[in-house]
Amino acid sequence: MNLSDWASVVIVTYSHRRYMEDCLSSVIANDPLEVIVVDSGSVDGTAEFVEENFPEVKLIKSPRNLGYGGGE
Numbered sequence: 099m100n101l102s103d104w105a106s107v108v109i110v111t112y113s114h115r116r117y118m119e120d121c122l123s124s125v126i127a128n129d130p131l132e133v134i135v136v137d138s139g140s141v142d143g144t145a146e147f148v149e150e151n152f153p154e155v156k157l158i159k160s161p162r163n164l165g166y167g168g169g170e
Contacts, residue, residue: 106132112163113142122152132156138163 107125111118118135125133133155137145139162148157 104132106134108134108136110136110138111140111144112138113140113144115140115142115144115147118144118147119151122148122155126152126154134158136160138165 109121109125114121122133122135133152134157135145135148135152135155136158137148138160145157145159148155
């Protein structure tokens with residue numbers, strides 16, 4: 099694999115559990131990708147859903163919602 103063939107996808111989310119399955123399934127289907135989800139303190143189980151159902155995704159959990167511009 100050449101470096102030009104590789105990409106990272108970063109998804110910043112806050113309480114969007116209902117969209118994560120479709121979103122992550124679609125992104126992962128486009129190999130080769132590194133997928134990173136930055137969860138901004140979701141209160142609907144988004145982070146737990148990602149951990150349980152998409153172990154290949156790197157999950158960064160923020161303790162509070164910093165907004166999309168503040169995604170760590």
